[in-house]
Amino acid sequence: xxxxxxxxxxxxxxxxxxxxxxxxxxxxxxxxxxxxxxxxxxxxxxxxxxxxxxxxxxxxxxxxxxxxxxxxxxxxxxxxxxxxxxxxxxxxxxxxxxxxxxxxxxxxxxxxxxxxxxxxxxxxxxxxxxxxxxxxxxxxxxxxxxxxxxxxxxxxxxxxxxxxxxxxxxxxxxxxxxxxxxxxxxxxxxxxxxxxxxxxxxxxxxxxxxxxxxxxxxxxxxxxxxxxxxxxxxxxxxxxxxxxxxxxxxxxxxxxxxxxxxxxxxxxxxxxxxxxxxxxxxxxxxxxxxxxxxxxxxxxxxxxxxxxxxxxxxxxxxxxxxxxxxxxxxxxxxxxxxxxxxxxxxxxx
Numbered sequence: 001x002x003x004x005x006x007x008x009x010x011x012x013x014x015x016x017x018x019x020x021x022x023x024x025x026x027x028x029x030x031x032x033x034x035x036x037x038x039x040x041x042x043x044x045x046x047x048x049x050x051x052x053x054x055x056x057x058x059x060x061x062x063x064x065x066x067x068x069x070x071x072x073x074x075x076x077x078x079x080x081x082x083x084x085x086x087x088x089x090x091x092x093x094x095x096x097x098x099x100x101x102x103x104x105x106x107x108x109x110x111x112x113x114x115x116x117x118x119x120x121x122x123x124x125x126x127x128x129x130x131x132x133x134x135x136x137x138x139x140x141x142x143x144x145x146x147x148x149x150x151x152x153x154x155x156x157x158x159x160x161x162x163x164x165x166x167x168x169x170x171x172x173x174x175x176x177x178x179x180x181x182x183x184x185x186x187x188x189x190x191x192x193x194x195x196x197x198x199x200x201x202x203x204x205x206x207x208x209x210x211x212x213x214x215x216x217x218x219x220x221x222x223x224x225x226x227x228x229x230x231x232x233x234x235x236x237x238x239x240x241x242x243x244x245x246x247x248x249x250x251x252x253x254x255x256x257x258x259x260x261x262x263x264x265x266x267x268x269x270x271x272x273x274x275x276x277x278x279x280x281x282x283x284x285x286x287x288x289x290x291x292x293x294x295x296x297x298x299x300x301x302x303x304x305x306x307x308x309x310x311x312x313x314x315x316x317x318x319x320x321x322x323x324x325x326x327x328x329x330x331x332x333x334x335x336x337x338x339x340x341x342x343x344x345x346x347x348x349x
Contacts, residue, residue, distance in 0.1 A: 044184075053117065067100065070302040073229070081151060083105075146170060157233060158227065163218075187329050202261055203261065203322055203323050210254055258278060258282045262278045281315070
Protein backbone atom coordinates (compact mmCIF):
# COMPACT_ATOMS: atom_id res chain seq x y z
CA UNK A 1 0.00 0.00 0.00
CA UNK A 2 1.18 3.45 -0.82
CA UNK A 3 2.21 5.12 2.46
CA UNK A 4 0.52 8.31 1.28
CA UNK A 5 -2.83 6.50 1.25
CA UNK A 6 -2.40 5.36 4.85
CA UNK A 7 -1.72 8.96 5.85
CA UNK A 8 -4.94 10.13 4.22
CA UNK A 9 -6.94 7.34 5.88
CA UNK A 10 -5.92 8.27 9.39
CA UNK A 11 -8.83 9.44 11.51
CA UNK A 12 -8.90 13.21 12.04
CA UNK A 13 -7.47 14.40 15.30
CA UNK A 14 -8.92 17.14 17.50
CA UNK A 15 -7.01 19.63 19.54
CA UNK A 16 -7.39 19.11 23.22
CA UNK A 17 -9.41 21.79 24.98
CA UNK A 18 -7.39 23.15 27.88
CA UNK A 19 -8.83 22.42 31.27
CA UNK A 20 -10.28 25.27 33.30
CA UNK A 21 -7.96 25.73 36.24
CA UNK A 22 -8.85 27.08 39.65
CA UNK A 23 -7.01 30.29 38.82
CA UNK A 24 -9.12 30.65 35.65
CA UNK A 25 -12.33 30.18 37.64
CA UNK A 26 -11.26 32.81 40.17
CA UNK A 27 -10.35 35.23 37.37
CA UNK A 28 -13.71 34.63 35.66
CA UNK A 29 -15.56 35.41 38.88
CA UNK A 30 -13.53 38.51 39.63
CA UNK A 31 -13.77 40.05 36.16
CA UNK A 32 -15.89 37.99 33.73
CA UNK A 33 -15.61 40.55 30.93
CA UNK A 34 -11.83 40.55 31.09
CA UNK A 35 -11.82 36.74 31.24
CA UNK A 36 -13.97 36.48 28.09
CA UNK A 37 -11.96 39.16 26.30
CA UNK A 38 -8.79 37.21 26.93
CA UNK A 39 -10.20 34.16 25.15
CA UNK A 40 -12.41 35.61 22.40
CA UNK A 41 -11.78 38.15 19.69
CA UNK A 42 -14.98 38.96 17.76
CA UNK A 43 -14.89 40.09 14.16
CA UNK A 44 -15.78 43.75 13.56
CA UNK A 45 -19.01 42.62 11.92
CA UNK A 46 -20.01 40.81 15.12
CA UNK A 47 -19.48 43.96 17.18
CA UNK A 48 -21.53 45.98 14.69
CA UNK A 49 -24.36 43.45 14.76
CA UNK A 50 -24.41 43.40 18.54
CA UNK A 51 -24.70 47.19 18.64
CA UNK A 52 -27.47 47.06 16.02
CA UNK A 53 -29.36 44.42 18.01
CA UNK A 54 -29.32 46.70 21.07
CA UNK A 55 -30.68 49.54 18.94
CA UNK A 56 -33.44 47.37 17.46
CA UNK A 57 -34.51 46.14 20.89
CA UNK A 58 -34.55 49.73 22.18
CA UNK A 59 -37.11 50.56 19.50
CA UNK A 60 -39.06 47.35 20.15
CA UNK A 61 -39.41 48.16 23.85
CA UNK A 62 -40.79 51.61 22.99
CA UNK A 63 -43.30 50.24 20.47
CA UNK A 64 -44.50 47.46 22.79
CA UNK A 65 -44.76 50.01 25.59
CA UNK A 66 -47.04 51.96 23.28
CA UNK A 67 -49.09 48.79 22.71
CA UNK A 68 -49.51 48.46 26.48
CA UNK A 69 -50.88 51.98 26.60
CA UNK A 70 -53.10 51.71 23.51
CA UNK A 71 -54.72 48.47 24.65
CA UNK A 72 -55.53 49.98 28.03
CA UNK A 73 -53.17 47.57 29.77
CA UNK A 74 -51.08 50.09 31.68
CA UNK A 75 -52.36 48.83 35.03
CA UNK A 76 -52.77 45.21 33.96
CA UNK A 77 -50.15 44.50 36.62
CA UNK A 78 -51.26 46.92 39.33
CA UNK A 79 -48.02 46.88 41.30
CA UNK A 80 -44.26 46.68 40.78
CA UNK A 81 -41.84 44.87 40.69
CA UNK A 82 -44.36 42.04 41.11
CA UNK A 83 -47.41 41.79 38.86
CA UNK A 84 -49.69 41.42 41.89
CA UNK A 85 -49.12 41.74 45.61
CA UNK A 86 -48.52 37.98 45.89
CA UNK A 87 -47.25 36.94 42.46
CA UNK A 88 -44.40 37.94 40.17
CA UNK A 89 -46.35 36.82 37.07
CA UNK A 90 -50.05 37.16 36.19
CA UNK A 91 -52.27 34.58 37.88
CA UNK A 92 -55.03 32.56 36.25
CA UNK A 93 -57.61 34.99 37.60
CA UNK A 94 -56.10 37.91 35.69
CA UNK A 95 -56.96 38.95 32.14
CA UNK A 96 -55.61 39.87 28.72
CA UNK A 97 -54.38 43.27 29.94
CA UNK A 98 -52.24 41.59 32.60
CA UNK A 99 -50.58 39.42 29.96
CA UNK A 100 -49.83 42.46 27.77
CA UNK A 101 -48.31 44.45 30.62
CA UNK A 102 -46.31 41.50 31.95
CA UNK A 103 -45.07 40.65 28.44
CA UNK A 104 -43.70 44.16 28.05
CA UNK A 105 -41.90 43.81 31.37
CA UNK A 106 -40.34 40.55 30.24
CA UNK A 107 -39.06 42.20 27.05
CA UNK A 108 -36.86 44.33 29.29
CA UNK A 109 -34.80 41.19 29.96
CA UNK A 110 -34.44 40.62 26.22
CA UNK A 111 -33.28 44.22 25.86
CA UNK A 112 -30.75 43.69 28.67
CA UNK A 113 -29.49 40.54 26.94
CA UNK A 114 -28.98 42.46 23.68
CA UNK A 115 -27.14 45.24 25.48
CA UNK A 116 -25.10 42.66 27.41
CA UNK A 117 -24.03 41.06 24.15
CA UNK A 118 -23.00 44.48 22.84
CA UNK A 119 -20.96 45.16 25.98
CA UNK A 120 -19.18 41.77 25.84
CA UNK A 121 -18.46 42.12 22.10
CA UNK A 122 -17.14 45.67 22.52
CA UNK A 123 -14.99 44.66 25.50
CA UNK A 124 -13.53 41.69 23.59
CA UNK A 125 -12.69 43.57 20.39
CA UNK A 126 -9.00 43.98 19.64
CA UNK A 127 -7.61 46.53 20.10
CA UNK A 128 -9.69 47.38 23.14
CA UNK A 129 -11.93 50.43 22.63
CA UNK A 130 -12.87 51.91 25.97
CA UNK A 131 -15.24 54.48 24.44
CA UNK A 132 -17.30 51.75 22.76
CA UNK A 133 -17.60 49.74 25.97
CA UNK A 134 -18.68 52.83 27.90
CA UNK A 135 -21.49 53.42 25.40
CA UNK A 136 -22.71 49.89 26.08
CA UNK A 137 -22.66 50.41 29.84
CA UNK A 138 -24.46 53.74 29.41
CA UNK A 139 -27.30 51.85 27.72
CA UNK A 140 -27.42 49.34 30.56
CA UNK A 141 -27.77 52.02 33.24
CA UNK A 142 -30.39 53.86 31.19
CA UNK A 143 -32.42 50.64 31.00
CA UNK A 144 -32.12 50.14 34.76
CA UNK A 145 -33.16 53.75 35.42
CA UNK A 146 -36.12 53.48 33.07
CA UNK A 147 -37.20 50.18 34.64
CA UNK A 148 -37.37 51.91 38.02
CA UNK A 149 -39.20 54.86 36.46
CA UNK A 150 -41.61 52.42 34.80
CA UNK A 151 -42.36 50.97 38.21
CA UNK A 152 -43.03 54.46 39.54
CA UNK A 153 -45.39 55.04 36.58
CA UNK A 154 -47.45 52.02 37.69
CA UNK A 155 -47.35 52.91 41.38
CA UNK A 156 -48.62 56.46 40.74
CA UNK A 157 -51.47 55.21 38.53
CA UNK A 158 -50.06 56.24 35.11
CA UNK A 159 -49.49 59.87 36.01
CA UNK A 160 -49.06 61.53 32.58
CA UNK A 161 -45.93 63.44 33.58
CA UNK A 162 -44.15 60.26 34.67
CA UNK A 163 -45.33 58.54 31.49
CA UNK A 164 -43.82 61.37 29.42
CA UNK A 165 -40.54 61.10 31.35
CA UNK A 166 -40.58 57.33 30.76
CA UNK A 167 -40.79 57.88 26.99
CA UNK A 168 -38.14 60.61 26.95
CA UNK A 169 -35.71 58.39 28.87
CA UNK A 170 -36.36 55.64 26.31
CA UNK A 171 -35.51 58.19 23.60
CA UNK A 172 -32.22 58.88 25.39
CA UNK A 173 -31.52 55.14 25.32
CA UNK A 174 -32.15 55.08 21.56
CA UNK A 175 -29.76 58.02 21.12
CA UNK A 176 -26.91 56.23 22.92
CA UNK A 177 -27.64 53.03 20.96
CA UNK A 178 -27.42 54.96 17.67
CA UNK A 179 -24.09 56.47 18.67
CA UNK A 180 -22.69 53.06 19.65
CA UNK A 181 -23.84 51.50 16.38
CA UNK A 182 -22.17 54.32 14.44
CA UNK A 183 -18.96 54.13 16.47
CA UNK A 184 -18.78 50.36 15.97
CA UNK A 185 -18.55 50.98 12.21
CA UNK A 186 -15.76 53.55 12.33
CA UNK A 187 -12.33 53.98 13.80
CA UNK A 188 -11.01 55.76 16.88
CA UNK A 189 -9.10 58.45 15.04
CA UNK A 190 -9.82 62.13 15.56
CA UNK A 191 -13.10 63.12 13.86
CA UNK A 192 -12.69 65.00 10.59
CA UNK A 193 -15.59 67.25 9.56
CA UNK A 194 -17.00 66.68 6.08
CA UNK A 195 -18.89 69.97 5.93
CA UNK A 196 -18.35 73.54 7.07
CA UNK A 197 -19.28 75.09 10.39
CA UNK A 198 -22.51 76.75 9.16
CA UNK A 199 -23.88 73.40 7.95
CA UNK A 200 -22.96 71.75 11.25
CA UNK A 201 -24.82 74.47 13.15
CA UNK A 202 -27.84 73.99 10.89
CA UNK A 203 -27.90 70.27 11.66
CA UNK A 204 -27.63 70.90 15.39
CA UNK A 205 -30.62 73.23 15.10
CA UNK A 206 -32.46 70.43 13.25
CA UNK A 207 -31.67 67.96 16.05
CA UNK A 208 -32.84 70.40 18.73
CA UNK A 209 -36.07 71.00 16.79
CA UNK A 210 -36.56 67.23 16.65
CA UNK A 211 -36.09 66.97 20.42
CA UNK A 212 -38.72 69.67 20.91
CA UNK A 213 -41.04 67.88 18.46
CA UNK A 214 -40.77 64.64 20.43
CA UNK A 215 -41.21 66.41 23.78
CA UNK A 216 -44.39 68.16 22.62
CA UNK A 217 -45.59 64.81 21.27
CA UNK A 218 -45.47 63.41 24.81
CA UNK A 219 -47.65 66.31 25.95
CA UNK A 220 -50.18 65.47 23.23
CA UNK A 221 -50.22 61.90 24.49
CA UNK A 222 -50.53 62.97 28.11
CA UNK A 223 -53.51 65.19 27.34
CA UNK A 224 -55.14 62.98 24.71
CA UNK A 225 -57.79 60.29 24.99
CA UNK A 226 -55.45 57.29 25.24
CA UNK A 227 -54.90 57.28 29.00
CA UNK A 228 -53.37 53.81 29.07
CA UNK A 229 -55.99 52.08 31.19
CA UNK A 230 -59.74 51.58 31.22
CA UNK A 231 -60.00 53.16 34.67
CA UNK A 232 -60.05 56.90 35.25
CA UNK A 233 -56.49 58.13 34.79
CA UNK A 234 -55.17 61.64 35.36
CA UNK A 235 -54.57 63.67 32.19
CA UNK A 236 -52.53 66.82 31.56
CA UNK A 237 -55.11 69.60 31.99
CA UNK A 238 -54.84 71.26 28.57
CA UNK A 239 -56.73 70.96 25.31
CA UNK A 240 -54.97 68.14 23.47
CA UNK A 241 -56.14 69.33 20.04
CA UNK A 242 -54.44 72.70 20.55
CA UNK A 243 -51.20 70.97 21.53
CA UNK A 244 -51.58 68.62 18.57
CA UNK A 245 -51.68 71.65 16.24
CA UNK A 246 -48.51 72.99 17.87
CA UNK A 247 -46.98 69.56 17.37
CA UNK A 248 -47.91 69.73 13.66
CA UNK A 249 -46.29 73.17 13.32
CA UNK A 250 -43.07 71.84 14.85
CA UNK A 251 -43.21 68.88 12.48
CA UNK A 252 -43.40 71.24 9.51
CA UNK A 253 -40.44 73.19 10.89
CA UNK A 254 -38.41 69.97 11.05
CA UNK A 255 -39.48 69.04 7.51
CA UNK A 256 -38.53 72.49 6.21
CA UNK A 257 -35.15 72.38 7.94
CA UNK A 258 -34.47 68.94 6.50
CA UNK A 259 -35.34 70.03 2.96
CA UNK A 260 -33.23 73.18 3.34
CA UNK A 261 -30.34 71.09 4.63
CA UNK A 262 -30.55 68.77 1.64
CA UNK A 263 -30.53 71.80 -0.70
CA UNK A 264 -27.50 73.30 1.06
CA UNK A 265 -25.61 69.99 0.98
CA UNK A 266 -26.25 69.73 -2.75
CA UNK A 267 -25.14 73.32 -3.27
CA UNK A 268 -21.82 72.83 -1.47
CA UNK A 269 -21.25 69.46 -3.17
CA UNK A 270 -21.13 67.61 0.15
CA UNK A 271 -20.05 63.93 0.35
CA UNK A 272 -22.70 61.32 -0.39
CA UNK A 273 -23.06 60.10 3.22
CA UNK A 274 -24.63 63.31 4.67
CA UNK A 275 -26.76 63.67 1.54
CA UNK A 276 -28.07 60.11 1.76
CA UNK A 277 -28.93 60.37 5.47
CA UNK A 278 -30.70 63.71 4.93
CA UNK A 279 -32.73 62.31 2.04
CA UNK A 280 -33.75 59.31 4.15
CA UNK A 281 -34.80 61.55 7.04
CA UNK A 282 -36.95 63.61 4.67
CA UNK A 283 -38.75 60.49 3.44
CA UNK A 284 -39.33 59.26 7.00
CA UNK A 285 -40.74 62.67 7.94
CA UNK A 286 -43.15 62.63 4.99
CA UNK A 287 -44.43 59.15 5.92
CA UNK A 288 -44.80 60.21 9.55
CA UNK A 289 -46.69 63.33 8.48
CA UNK A 290 -49.19 61.29 6.46
CA UNK A 291 -49.79 58.97 9.43
CA UNK A 292 -50.13 61.94 11.78
CA UNK A 293 -52.78 63.73 9.74
CA UNK A 294 -54.73 60.54 9.03
CA UNK A 295 -54.82 59.58 12.71
CA UNK A 296 -55.91 63.10 13.68
CA UNK A 297 -58.84 63.19 11.25
CA UNK A 298 -59.88 59.61 12.02
CA UNK A 299 -60.04 60.31 15.79
CA UNK A 300 -56.82 58.54 16.83
CA UNK A 301 -57.35 54.84 16.03
CA UNK A 302 -54.98 52.69 18.10
CA UNK A 303 -53.18 51.10 15.15
CA UNK A 304 -52.25 54.45 13.60
CA UNK A 305 -51.17 55.86 16.95
CA UNK A 306 -48.88 52.85 17.37
CA UNK A 307 -47.42 53.42 13.90
CA UNK A 308 -46.93 57.07 14.77
CA UNK A 309 -44.92 56.09 17.87
CA UNK A 310 -42.75 53.82 15.73
CA UNK A 311 -42.30 56.69 13.28
CA UNK A 312 -41.17 59.02 16.05
CA UNK A 313 -38.41 56.52 16.90
CA UNK A 314 -37.31 56.43 13.26
CA UNK A 315 -37.28 60.23 13.01
CA UNK A 316 -35.09 60.46 16.12
CA UNK A 317 -32.72 57.79 14.82
CA UNK A 318 -32.33 59.40 11.41
CA UNK A 319 -31.90 62.90 12.80
CA UNK A 320 -28.98 61.57 14.84
CA UNK A 321 -27.64 59.68 11.82
CA UNK A 322 -27.61 62.95 9.86
CA UNK A 323 -25.62 64.57 12.67
CA UNK A 324 -23.14 61.69 12.87
CA UNK A 325 -22.71 61.65 9.08
CA UNK A 326 -21.18 65.13 9.13
CA UNK A 327 -17.81 63.74 10.16
CA UNK A 328 -15.67 60.69 9.63
CA UNK A 329 -13.42 58.88 12.07
CA UNK A 330 -10.61 56.85 10.51
CA UNK A 331 -8.71 54.11 12.27
CA UNK A 332 -6.36 55.45 14.91
CA UNK A 333 -2.76 55.33 13.73
CA UNK A 334 -0.07 54.74 16.31
CA UNK A 335 2.74 57.26 16.38
CA UNK A 336 5.73 55.61 14.76
CA UNK A 337 9.27 56.96 14.98
CA UNK A 338 10.20 58.88 11.88
CA UNK A 339 13.31 58.30 9.81
CA UNK A 340 16.56 59.13 11.53
CA UNK A 341 17.99 62.55 10.77
CA UNK A 342 21.51 61.60 11.83
CA UNK A 343 24.11 61.49 9.10
CA UNK A 344 26.47 58.52 9.20
CA UNK A 345 29.96 59.24 8.01
CA UNK A 346 31.64 56.26 6.49
CA UNK A 347 35.13 55.64 5.12
CA UNK A 348 35.75 55.39 1.43
CA UNK A 349 37.17 52.24 0.10
